[in-house]
Amino acid sequence: MRYSQLFGKTTKNAPADAESVNAKLLTQGGFVLKQMAGVYNYLPLGLRVLTKIQNIIREEMNTAGAQEILMPALTQEENYDTTGRSNLEILFHLEGAGGSKFVLNQSHEEVVTPLVQTYSFSYRDLPVAVYQIQNKFRNEPRAKSGLLRGREFNMKDLYSFHTSEEDLNTFYEKMQGVYFNVYQRLGLGERVVLAFASGGSFSRYSHEFQALSDVGEDTIFLCKKCNVAVNKEIIDEHNFCPQCNNVDLVPKKAIEVGNIFKLMTRFSEAFGFKYTDAAGKVQPVIMGCYGLGPSRIMGTLVEIFHDDKGIVWPETVAPFKVHLVVLGADVEVAEAAEKLYVELKKKMVEVLFDDREKASAGEKLSDADLIGIPYRILVSKKTLAEKSAELKERTGAAARLVPLSRVAGELS
Amino acid sequence: MRYSQLFGKTTKNAPADAESVNAKLLTQGGFVLKQMAGVYNYLPLGLRVLTKIQNIIREEMNTAGAQEILMPALTQEENYDTTGRSNLEILFHLEGAGGSKFVLNQSHEEVVTPLVQTYSFSYRDLPVAVYQIQNKFRNEPRAKSGLLRGREFNMKDLYSFHTSEEDLNTFYEKMQGVYFNVYQRLGLGERVVLAFASGGSFSRYSHEFQALSDVGEDTIFLCKKCNVAVNKEIIDEHNFCPQCNNVDLVPKKAIEVGNIFKLMTRFSEAFGFKYTDAAGKVQPVIMGCYGLGPSRIMGTLVEIFHDDKGIVWPETVAPFKVHLVVLGADVEVAEAAEKLYVELKKKMVEVLFDDREKASAGEKLSDADLIGIPYRILVSKKTLAEKSAELKERTGAAARLVPLSRVAGELS
Numbered sequence: 029m030r031y032s033q034l035f036g037k038t039t040k041n042a043p044a045d046a047e048s049v050n051a052k053l054l055t056q057g058g059f060v061l062k063q064m065a066g067v068y069n070y071l072p073l074g075l076r077v078l079t080k081i082q083n084i085i086r087e088e089m090n091t092a093g094a095q096e097i098l099m100p101a102l103t104q105e106e107n108y109d110t111t112g113r114s115n116l117e118i119l120f121h122l123e124g125a126g127g128s129k130f131v132l133n134q135s136h137e138e139v140v141t142p143l144v145q146t147y148s149f150s151y152r153d154l155p156v157a158v159y160q161i162q163n164k165f166r167n168e169p170r171a172k173s174g175l176l177r178g179r180e181f182n183m184k185d186l187y188s189f190h191t192s193e194e195d196l197n198t199f200y201e202k203m204q205g206v207y208f209n210v211y212q213r214l215g216l217g218e219r220v221v222l223a224f225a226s227g228g229s230f231s232r233y234s235h236e237f238q239a240l241s242d243v244g245e246d247t248i249f250l251c252k253k254c255n256v257a258v259n260k261e262i263i264d265e266h267n268f269c270p271q272c273n274n275v276d277l278v279p280k281k282a283i284e285v286g287n288i289f290k291l292m293t294r295f296s297e298a299f300g301f302k303y304t305d306a307a308g309k310v311q312p313v314i315m316g317c318y319g320l321g322p323s324r325i326m327g328t329l330v331e332i333f334h335d336d337k338g339i340v341w342p343e344t345v346a347p348f349k350v351h352l353v354v355l356g357a358d359v360e361v362a363e364a365a366e367k368l369y370v371e372l373k374k375k376m377v378e379v380l381f382d383d384r385e386k387a388s389a390g391e392k393l394s395d396a397d398l399i400g401i402p403y404r405i406l407v408s409k410k411t412l413a414e415k416s417a418e419l420k421e422r423t424g425a426a427a428r429l430v431p432l433s434r435v436a437g438e439l440s
Numbered sequence: 441m442r443y444s445q446l447f448g449k450t451t452k453n454a455p456a457d458a459e460s461v462n463a464k465l466l467t468q469g470g471f472v473l474k475q476m477a478g479v480y481n482y483l484p485l486g487l488r489v490l491t492k493i494q495n496i497i498r499e500e501m502n503t504a505g506a507q508e509i510l511m512p513a514l515t516q517e518e519n520y521d522t523t524g525r526s527n528l529e530i531l532f533h534l535e536g537a538g539g540s541k542f543v544l545n546q547s548h549e550e551v552v553t554p555l556v557q558t559y560s561f562s563y564r565d566l567p568v569a570v571y572q573i574q575n576k577f578r579n580e581p582r583a584k585s586g587l588l589r590g591r592e593f594n595m596k597d598l599y600s601f602h603t604s605e606e607d608l609n610t611f612y613e614k615m616q617g618v619y620f621n622v623y624q625r626l627g628l629g630e631r632v633v634l635a636f637a638s639g640g641s642f643s644r645y646s647h648e649f650q651a652l653s654d655v656g657e658d659t660i661f662l663c664k665k666c667n668v669a670v671n672k673e674i675i676d677e678h679n680f681c682p683q684c685n686n687v688d689l690v691p692k693k694a695i696e697v698g699n700i701f702k703l704m705t706r707f708s709e710a711f712g713f714k715y716t717d718a719a720g721k722v723q724p725v726i727m728g729c730y731g732l733g734p735s736r737i738m739g740t741l742v743e744i745f746h747d748d749k750g751i752v753w754p755e756t757v758a759p760f761k762v763h764l765v766v767l768g769a770d771v772e773v774a775e776a777a778e779k780l781y782v783e784l785k786k787k788m789v790e791v792l793f794d795d796r797e798k799a800s801a802g803e804k805l806s807d808a809d810l811i812g813i814p815y816r817i818l819v820s821k822k823t824l825a826e827k828s829a830e831l832k833e834r835t836g837a838a839a840r841l842v843p844l845s846r847v848a849g850e851l852s
Contacts, residue, residue, distance in 0.1 A: 035568055063516075067515070069555055100481065103476070122544075126581065158447055179536070180513060
């Protein structure tokens, strides 16, 4: 992609009401534009990142044997009456033609339970795990954390249906491993720890995946031995490591990047979703749910991976792998950069080519740092004199010259 | 994918309130499940089709130089006050925390205009064409056509911004060609004709892409010479071929599968979106918009391509290319089918493998016809005796034996 033609521009000015580092840098970098508090437009750069995050999550969910479906946002209010959740504070209510009452789903238990019920009657039809990647709506009174807390936000939500609690437990533990694979691929790696949290009305505990970060909104108490934590909200009732009973837990700030719940029969019972077991007996279906928000992940990555110059994207989710910058107005230099751009594209390297004629060297370099693409290649009169380009990693201090003939090979 | 593990099942019973052929067959085939009138859940089979349609559209929009973005559904009502459209009958209104007034976008002129305005100041920033593939919401009083008319539905909407009417016209004509490429790839090919329709308050005419079909809701008047049509709604004021002035127009039923509008300055003026031209003069921005609904296309394909046994998907959007069916309980037959399944997957052939042990031959064959995958491969004791499988196209009457060793090669 040529930067001169890319829709969306970098801006030096932080948005007046940018309430968080992720909102500030993503807006300045031309990734997103705020529509209103908690609601964002994704520009081409931002959509590329979001899509890469979604695809990593999708691949891991498919590998785990879950099947992708797509449920609507708009739903009859009566489904929430069935579960007694129609007065949830964060639920948006709408009136349809003829006075019919609708809501916008803030989560999809009220849709997925009767949906799976339609196709599952016997123990032979279970277990089933389905997921979607879709936008949720929550009537948040305060949405002030950029992409971290939205009124409209993107979510991967997976629901599993089982014949027994043991089967749920097996799948639930497997999903913990799947989630850690996702965080590894997203570049969050070792920062993410499993935290025990409140189980709500469903079960004793739920589990959160918390990315350690000094700017995190959550406080967790970490066992340094087991790398397992307890969320502050339950530390009074559970002040020891759930794994080794160690009572020496260390408070840490963290950003929640996923959570999983054993729903048990909370929703299946509300909808009367039962199955017939091998002995012909009718039994309640046992459920679990597993959330992971791609837009929240995008905000979290920026909160964690940035410096005073801008964003530092992990390579797996960066909008492009290479930021090719041409400096100066020299025709030969422009031609050499153009040739390199074509060559990189031919080798399937994702490259953003800053071919702007009116931008200064300073502007181009600071924009490259702000946007945060992993590899910067510079072509200038000086590098061309050495038949080379300058290669610098976003995270590395030192740049080095690479012969023009070897650049594309080295990066592909 | 193994059919025994696929979420979603075929059903012989048509849904009681299936108001259209597409709703009936897509539900019976296990592609979708109705949530409420005009709102559908997409099961794995249905989501595969929808995604393929979206990807064809995406590729063609990108090739045309448009850039993909993603705008929200939830938006401040005041944006619609600005354009005087907040009392549109089909607009859903919501109240947010603290009494703030929101709407759900039924189209995105009220979002995209100020968005593009944020980044476009001078003639150098224009033209720009951005699009998204996203869900729209319309408070339809009667949503009775399955996927053809939804309260929540998927839409590709593209908006173009120009410095002059001539530039808009050039792009607008180019997009007509792009749309015909899309229909060609979707299997609608020669059925789609360009129809002149009302331009609303924006301009004299808009243009629709109409797929000829006896079950179409629209009536168009077709010039057999030019293959161009006039929508019934404007036939009184325009009763001749717009291309050759032929007055001998033939009434035809058709399904609208896309429409494009010259918006001119209708929305740019409302938002005060102007640019500075080369001479330094401030000028209004000229806009066009281009709609094409993936979910509506999915419904249309079923309306047009089906027979009394079920759906007949065009190969480009079929959920799988091959429907592999194993008949009988013989171990050798099962093993041969299993081997073929693995071989097909290795050759990257998308295959649905009906490996059900409890289903009869009749059930399997009628399910294959209902689901409508282009190629059916049958492995049975009879075919195995000939070291072969039976290959039949969904549209073809005759089946033929193909040696097992050659099946995967022939289909890859």
